[in-house]
Amino acid sequence: MTDAPKDIEALIEVMARLPGLGPRSARRAVLHLIKKRGQLMRPLAxxxxxxxxxxxxxxxCGNIGTADLCPICADDRRENGQICVVEDVADLWAMERGGAFQGRYHVLGGTLSALDDVGPEDLHIPKLIDRIRAERAAEVILALNATVDGQTTAHYIAGEIEGMGVSVTSLAQGVPIGGELDYLDDGTISAALKARKTL
Amino acid sequence: MTDAPKDIEALIEVMARLPGLGPRSARRAVLHLIKKRGQLMRPLAxxxxxxxxxxxxxxxCGNIGTADLCPICADDRRENGQICVVEDVADLWAMERGGAFQGRYHVLGGTLSALDDVGPEDLHIPKLIDRIRAERAAEVILALNATVDGQTTAHYIAGEIEGMGVSVTSLAQGVPIGGELDYLDDGTISAALKARKTL
Structure with a gap:
């Protein structure tokens, strides 16, 4: 592919397997790393x-940490009876950046998908049900992506939890803060209109 | 920025300094790496x-290798009197992928730029002139990018070499192989028309 020495070829090949990088951008990144061996490549390795x-x-909860329990699960103040269900650790981080949620999380690790053969067990849904019982949760917030797969998974979980005496909520849908109507898709606008509030 | 443990935060920060990755895609890449610690993260490190x-x-020549001389400069068969001047190692690799050039290279490491304070010394142009003398080169091929900076640098080098008894050429400009006229910019089409050939 390139005429680079074998070690560099191998590095480019591994780099190209990162999400967001292809063979071309991996080559560019590796050349940049080699130019900045001392300041960038070694610290990165x-x-x-x-x-x-x-x-x-x-x-x-499935969050990523450095101990058996992540900092959020280890913090007793976060046990407030709310469990926020997210698809992925990236979504958990996004929620934490928002800073509005004070409870604990449950990371599914994906969405249900018949095509990719992902079932409830793969998503730790039985584990979620155990946790609702064990932690005596009062509310489960389904913070899943507003995609078809995310919403399918949300409906499945809502069905499984039904009758456990826990309230199930989901994130509000509407116009994002700072969003301009002209740039929003039709689905978002009609969802925001349907869920309109009196000022 | 995230609520991730300090080590992971630090890794995301270093990753985000790679070309082609921002803070967001760095987070995504790091999460992917953590998921595939064994198969991907360790081998990459x-x-x-x-x-x-x-x-x-x-x-x-400035190419990247593992010894004092790169494989191309160490190969006597590549000393054919041609020196191909490129901006960057990535361009050298691109030329080698083409497989049509049998001579040696000279990597400038950038283009002349008054704004960024890049002068002839920074680009190893004096080194190129020394090499033309020492290797008794017959032809210098300026394979610089068809950008304003690339072409300015090509003209400067052509001026410096003038009178050394070496022929100076540059890559042909025209329609790329497989290119469709409708998708090409006007500059390329007029360059291709001016340089038209009898069939």
Missing amino acids: EAMTRVADTARECLN | EAMTRVADTARECLN
């Missing part, structure tokens, strides 16, 4: 080794 | 350390 050594999934 | 240990610039 060391940071990577450190994370590979320490990172692990929280046994309770 | 090891490949990176290996390259950081071995990669170095060829003392003659």
Whole structure:
């Protein structure tokens, strides 16, 4: 593919397997790394080794931390009876950046998908039901993506939880803060209109 | 920025400094790496350390290799009196993928730029002139990008070499192989028309 030495070829090949990078941008990234061997490449390799050594999934919620329990599950103040169900750790981080949620999370690790053969067990849904019982949760907030797969999964979970005496909610849909109507899709506009509020 | 453990935050920050990755895609890449710690993250860290240990610039042409001379400069069969001047190692690799050039290269490491304070010394142009003399080159091929900066640099080099008794050429400009006229910019089409050939 290139005429680079074998070690560099191998590095480009591994880099190209990262999401968001293809063979072309992997080559560019590797050349940049080689130019900045001292300031960038070594620190990156060391940071990577450190994370590979320490990172692990929280046994309770599936978040990524460095101990059996992630900082959120280890913090008693976050046990407020609310469990926020998210697809992925990236979504958990996004919720935490928002800073509005004070409860605990449950990371599904994906969405239900007949095509990709992803069933309820793969998504830790039985684990979620155990947690609702064990933590005596009062509310389960389904913060799943507003995609077809996300919403299908939300409906499945809502069905499974029904009758457990826990209230099930989902994130509001509408116009994003700072959003301009002209740039929004029709679905969002009609959802926002349907859910309109009196001022 | 995220609520991730400090080591992971640090890794995301370093990743985000790669070209083509921003904070958002760096987060996504790091999460993917953590999920595939064994198959992807460790091999990547090891490949990176290996390259950081071995990669170095060829003392003659600026290509990246693992010895004082890159494989091309170390290969006597490539000393055919042609020196191909490229901006960057990525361009050298692109030329090698083409497989049509049998001579040696000279990597400038950028283009002349008054704004960024890049002068002839920064681009190893004096080194190029030394090489033309020492290797008794017959032809210098300026394979610089068809951008304003690339072409300015090409003209400067052509001026410096003038009178050294070496022929100076540049890559042909025209319609790319497989290119459709309807998708080409006007500049390319008029360049291709001006340089038209009898069939």
